[in-house]
Amino acid sequence: MEKIWEGLTQAAMLIVGFDPDLMEITLLSLRVTITATLIASAIGLPLGAWLVVNRFRFRRVVIAIINALMGLPPVVVGLFVYVLLSRSGPFGVLGLLFTPTAMIIAQVIIITPIIVSISHQAIRELWADYHDLLISLNATRRQRIATLIVDGRRALLTASLAGFGRAIGEVGAIMIVGGNIDHATRVLTTAIALETGKGEFGMALALGFILIGLAIIVNLGVHMLSRTERGSRW
Amino acid sequence: MVTPLLPLKMEAVSVRRGGKTILGPITLQLADEGISILLGPNGSGKTTLLKTMHGVERPNTGTLHWNVAAEDARLRQAFVFQSPTILRRSVLDNISYPLTLRGVKRAEARARAEAFAARVGLSKVLDQHGMVLSGGEKQKLALARALILEPDLLFLDEPCANLDGRATRDIEEILLAVRSEGTRIVISTHDLGQARRLGDDIWFLHAGQIKETTPKDQFFSEPHSETARSYLRGDLLP
Numbered sequence: 001m002e003k004i005w006e007g008l009t010q011a012a013m014l015i016v017g018f019d020p021d022l023m024e025i026t027l028l029s030l031r032v033t034i035t036a037t038l039i040a041s042a043i044g045l046p047l048g049a050w051l052v053v054n055r056f057r058f059r060r061v062v063i064a065i066i067n068a069l070m071g072l073p074p075v076v077v078g079l080f081v082y083v084l085l086s087r088s089g090p091f092g093v094l095g096l097l098f099t100p101t102a103m104i105i106a107q108v109i110i111i112t113p114i115i116v117s118i119s120h121q122a123i124r125e126l127w128a129d130y131h132d133l134l135i136s137l138n139a140t141r142r143q144r145i146a147t148l149i150v151d152g153r154r155a156l157l158t159a160s161l162a163g164f165g166r167a168i169g170e171v172g173a174i175m176i177v178g179g180n181i182d183h184a185t186r187v188l189t190t191a192i193a194l195e196t197g198k199g200e201f202g203m204a205l206a207l208g209f210i211l212i213g214l215a216i217i218v219n220l221g222v223h224m225l226s227r228t229e230r231g232s233r234w
Numbered sequence: 235m236v237t238p239l240l241p242l243k244m245e246a247v248s249v250r251r252g253g254k255t256i257l258g259p260i261t262l263q264l265a266d267e268g269i270s271i272l273l274g275p276n277g278s279g280k281t282t283l284l285k286t287m288h289g290v291e292r293p294n295t296g297t298l299h300w301n302v303a304a305e306d307a308r309l310r311q312a313f314v315f316q317s318p319t320i321l322r323r324s325v326l327d328n329i330s331y332p333l334t335l336r337g338v339k340r341a342e343a344r345a346r347a348e349a350f351a352a353r354v355g356l357s358k359v360l361d362q363h364g365m366v367l368s369g370g371e372k373q374k375l376a377l378a379r380a381l382i383l384e385p386d387l388l389f390l391d392e393p394c395a396n397l398d399g400r401a402t403r404d405i406e407e408i409l410l411a412v413r414s415e416g417t418r419i420v421i422s423t424h425d426l427g428q429a430r431r432l433g434d435d436i437w438f439l440h441a442g443q444i445k446e447t448t449p450k451d452q453f454f455s456e457p458h459s460e461t462a463r464s465y466l467r468g469d470l471l472p
């Protein structure tokens with residue numbers, strides 16, 4: 001109990017004091033995860049809709065695989081990306097290992113299946129409702145997907161937020177591919193791991209509270225943005 | 235001069251779902267004028283027949299032949315579904331949607347949607363979200379969204395099922411006007427009064443079969459089939 005209290009006060013002091021290290025770590029966390037979420041959404045949301053609208057032979061298999069990928073252990077993803085990006089790996093020449101870009105790549109791989117899966121679920125319900133109308137109106141495949149994405153945007157936002165939540169709290173993969181280098185690739189989660197290892201529970205807890213706070217603020221912010229939209233009951 | 239869409243020739247068309255034949259085999263020719271009314275008890279296959287003609291249901295046997303290429307045929311038809319599908323958009327955007335799909339500029343599409351909304355009496359709710367409309371308003375929306383395509387052939391599946399007397403009259407007036415502008419109309423209904431008011435001929439459906447297609451006056455005075463006779467008497471059909 002005392003530890004938590006200590007963590008809270010330390011967190012408050014660090015935040016109020018705009019601690020430069022803390023700011024840097026927090027901003028990098030946000031930059032990496034927001035970028036990863038945007039990229040994963042750009043891939044995952046249309047793919048989720050595409051999987052609903054297209055009937056092809058191995059569709060069920062593809063969906064099953066994506067659902068399985070959701071449970072992929074992040075450490076394994078980290079290892080996989082590490083091997084690809086390491087100097088002797090196929091993408092070694094790019095020199096991306098231990099950079100924020102490597103962390104973004106790992107996070108994109110981790111959260112894209114989540115975003116595909118959740119958006120697929122949501123779009124499927126909408127498609128069941130829209131199906132006859134869109135066929136009747138001769139909507140092309142692209143138009144069908146676009147309509148489903150636009151009209152299902154609230155549910156899709158939830159899918160993206162789920163991806164964001166998973167990515168911002170992820171530690172295993174980005175520890176491996178980022179290396180937790182001070183002033184370069186240190187983010188909230190890897191810093192927490194480090195402080196905990198050092199026995200600096202106060203600092204670790206402070207970082208933890210900031211992490212939780214960030215997740216809440218982002219969710220509330222998006223929620224409020226989408227509420228100001230007209231006809232928000234739907 | 236554009237090639238006329240009709241006649242439509244259906245040959246031995248049947249639909250199987252869930253292991254049983256729910257429609258047909260049906261052979262019929264849809265000639266190019268007037269209003270045909272589809273009558274028949276619940277589950278007799280009215281919706282299935284309309285959707286199959288329109289092409290949103292695929293028949294398991296038989297063929298449909300339009301007077302134009304099949305790809306062009308659907309572009310010249312519109313369908314008002316039994317339970318109207320409402321897009322998660324404003325009323326105006328719902329009505330203009332078919333036009334935007336066809337590449338009409340947004341401003342023009344909205345202007346035309348306003349005109350059609352006025353025609354079905356939805357001017358007051360243009361900016362509301364479609365999902366909050368009442369059941370009757372939703373049906374009017376679906377009608378406006380179908381009319382905006384100015385189709386040569388219009389299918390309506392129980393379009394007045396949720397409407398009050400006044401709204402039903404308004405819509406019947408619209409349909410008669412649309413018919414006189416040359417649109418071919420096929421309507422299913424359970425409202426015998428409506429069948430009398432609008433119909434040129436009546437198709438009577440029972441258990442997936444067309445029992446008869448008869449000119450209206452004759453259908454109501456002296457239908458050919460025994461099943462139609464007992465349906466008009468109000469008997470429960472087997």
Ligand SMILES: Nc1ncnc2c1ncn2[C@@H]1O[C@H](COP(=O)(O)OP(=O)(O)OP(=O)(O)O)[C@@H](O)[C@H]1O
Nearest residue numbers: 251252256274275276277278279280281282283316
């Ligand atoms: N996908 C399906 N699988 C199995 N049976 C089906 C399917 N679709 C329709 N049916 C059956 O086909 C029959 C005809 O249905 P349809 O909707 O065409 O009737 P309807 O004449 O429009 O009835 P209503 O007046 O109630 O609207 C019904 O008995 C229905 O249960």
Ligand SMILES: [Mg+2]
Nearest residue numbers: 280281316391
């Ligand atoms: Mg029906």
